[in-house]
Amino acid sequence: MDGIDYSLLKQMAVTIGEVAKITDIPIRKLRYWEDKGYIKSVDEQAHTTRRFDYYMIKKVVLMKELIEDGYTVEASSQKVEARMGKLRQVFDNLTRK
């Protein structure tokens, strides 16, 4: 539609509190999901606190829907990953900073 700056978008990483607010999923649960490996935060030495990018937030949103539909967390994670292949590639091909 117009030109979203993907490079900028990739750099935008929000705190766990923001993700919780956006997705309406408790912080505690998000940390659990990360512990289990279903989601992951941006890895940077510079950060001592977690940050999540657009791709990961979107994943959480989609996972939530599937879970509400009856899927397990594990299954939801896998299904979402499969569906988000295109976006994932875009993000993978961008370097953050």
Add this chain to the structure above:
Amino acid sequence: MDGIDYSLLKQMAVTIGEVAKITDIPIRKLRYWEDKGYIKSVDEQAHTTRRFDYYMIKKVVLMKELIEDGYTVEASSQKVEARMGKLRQVFDNLTRK
């Protein structure tokens, strides 16, 4: 290209520290710019700490270029606003939460 979820993008608001890191502009200066009205953070009762959305980060990036080119902060702000009309409309028409 693919479908960016604008509604989600709009909700993504990052801390001032993130903006500082992304734009390479000191936190202190960003706060000054906000005090002066050149930029503004998301207004939400829920937040006690500042958050900036995609539109505003992009504005900072563009302002920085113009300032380096010799424009005053004030002039840069105005020029950028003028140039970002399209994106601004998109953001204005989206409600956050």
Add this chain to the structure above:
DNA sequence: CTCCTTTTGTAACTAATCTCCAATTATTAT
């Protein structure tokens, strides 16, 4: 009931941000 998944609670700590005071440096006009 039992096993395993999933979620939640809390304490003690660290990191990040806040406001509010003011001072300093740059630029422009007279």
Add this chain to the structure above:
DNA sequence: ATAATAATTGGAGATTAGTTACAAAAGGAG
């Protein structure tokens, strides 16, 4: 050069947000 305005910066003291690491409690399937 001096005065006035623009632009930037410093720091103390307080507050908010996020961290880990322990553990406990629900929930579902066999």
